Amino acid sequence: MKLLICTKETALKKHIFLLFLVFIFVSRAVAQDGTTKTETGLASYYADKFNGRRTASGEVFYQDSLTAAHKTLPFGSIIRVTNLVNGKSVVVRVNDRGMKGTKRIVDLSKAAAREIGIVAAGIAKVRVEIIH
16 A cells, blocks of 8 residues: 655645646636626826825825725726727726715826826726726
8 A cells, every 4th residue: 555645845736736727717717708897987186185195995195106096996906097088098006985976987196197198188088997
């Protein structure tokens, strides 16, 4: 009778392999679904007076960071915001709430607004895609 000895290295390799299989299974299931979570609406950006204040997530807001406020997405969500007029897009992290009682779907930091060219107008029609 042969004894199977499981060393730490063997156990680690098995765990890594199982995690790899789970990752492949999940990523294929998502890819086969074919749905991308998107929404279209208005975006604006934070006024200068909010620079240095705390966000709803508890972190300090900085105009030069690529962040955004969204009504419902979890903090830490990574989204792509595309200006539908000029096609420019920016990837930002959600770290705040806001826009209650407005038609806007996202508020951007000034740096993010600059990237997609909405600083002069102050508001633009955008598409928001959830990346992660």
